[in-house]
Amino acid sequence: MWKERYEIGVKRIDEQHRELFQRVEEFLKATNDPNKDWDQKIEKVKETMNFMGEYVNYHFDDEEKLQEEMGYPNLIEHKEAHRKFKKGIEEYIEKLEADNYSEDLVQEFGGKIMTWLIMHVGDVDQKLGDYVTHEKEEH
Amino acid sequence: MKAEYLNPFIEATNSVFRTMLNLEPVKKDLRLEGDLITSNDANVVLGVTGELEGTVIFGFPKKMTLDMVKEMSGMEMEDINSFVSSALGEVANIISGNAMTILHDEEIKCDIVPPRIFIGEYKSFAVEDEQPIVLTLGTDMGDFDLNLFLKEKV
Numbered sequence: 001m002w003k004e005r006y007e008i009g010v011k012r013i014d015e016q017h018r019e020l021f022q023r024v025e026e027f028l029k030a031t032n033d034p035n036k037d038w039d040q041k042i043e044k045v046k047e048t049m050n051f052m053g054e055y056v057n058y059h060f061d062d063e064e065k066l067q068e069e070m071g072y073p074n075l076i077e078h079k080e081a082h083r084k085f086k087k088g089i090e091e092y093i094e095k096l097e098a099d100n101y102s103e104d105l106v107q108e109f110g111g112k113i114m115t116w117l118i119m120h121v122g123d124v125d126q127k128l129g130d131y132v133t134h135e136k137e138e139h
Numbered sequence: 140m141k142a143e144y145l146n147p148f149i150e151a152t153n154s155v156f157r158t159m160l161n162l163e164p165v166k167k168d169l170r171l172e173g174d175l176i177t178s179n180d181a182n183v184v185l186g187v188t189g190e191l192e193g194t195v196i197f198g199f200p201k202k203m204t205l206d207m208v209k210e211m212s213g214m215e216m217e218d219i220n221s222f223v224s225s226a227l228g229e230v231a232n233i234i235s236g237n238a239m240t241i242l243h244d245e246e247i248k249c250d251i252v253p254p255r256i257f258i259g260e261y262k263s264f265a266v267e268d269e270q271p272i273v274l275t276l277g278t279d280m281g282d283f284d285l286n287l288f289l290k291e292k293v
Contacts, residue, residue, distance in 0.1 A: 028212050
């Protein structure tokens with residue numbers, strides 16, 4: 001899933017992004033594996049939901065800290081994008097539990113988390129990357 | 140409907156396709172249709188409410204749908220399953236949400252109703268005396284249609 005064009009030029013943030021892409025890719029491969037039955041897949045789903053619930057918060061906090069340190073002008077807008085992303089994940093964590101991890105809902109979440117992640121890192125975070133590059137050139 | 144309502148959707152489509160799929164859509168055909176019908180394999184239908192009301196449909200051929208998901212996920216999919224449908228719906232949802240933001244900047248305030256995905260032909264005859272605009276966009280992965288029927292709320 002990961003592509004070099006998603007890099008923003010800050011090593012630790014790029015590593016966190018790679019980790020997120022890696023986990024989502026593993027989730028998608030496991031949930032779309034025709035050779036596994038659904039019970040086997042559910043374990044991977046639960047593991048991914050636990051990971052996402054924690055790691056996304058850790059990553060977003062770290063990214064926001066960097067933005068604050070740099071005086072990033074789009075901080076408020078970017079924080080709002082993070083808030084919506086986290087809310088989306090939290091809602092699916094609850095829905096999936098309530099729905100006992102049905103295949104349709106898991107697949108729906110897979111389509112969404114993949115799209116959200118690419119759009120966030122490929123678009124919103126690239127603006128941060130452009131700012132970081134610009135600041136490096138200035139100093 | 141006014142053709143100018145189409146531009147925010149074209150702008151948003153181009154931007155999202157560039158980010159998500161590394162594709163640059165080009166305009167291939169623009170026409171008026173009698174009814175809101177799409178004969179594409181996968182159709183994402185979104186409602187619009189607010190100062191503009193109506194329907195937007197993104198219609199994709201099956202091969203293009205699967206190629207788009209392959210570009211995003213790195214996985215070869217054989218069929219349009221729930222995962223593929225959800226991903227396609229979310230791409231269309233993001234495009235439409237961004238189009239709403241552009242319209243909002245032009246002082247036209249409206250919202251989208253979450254997408255529904257129809258596999259196979261989609262028909263809606265509930266179109267009054269106005270005709271929907273159908274724009275065909277071409278990409279390296281294939282051609283797709285953007286059907287737009289929006290009218291100003293009276």
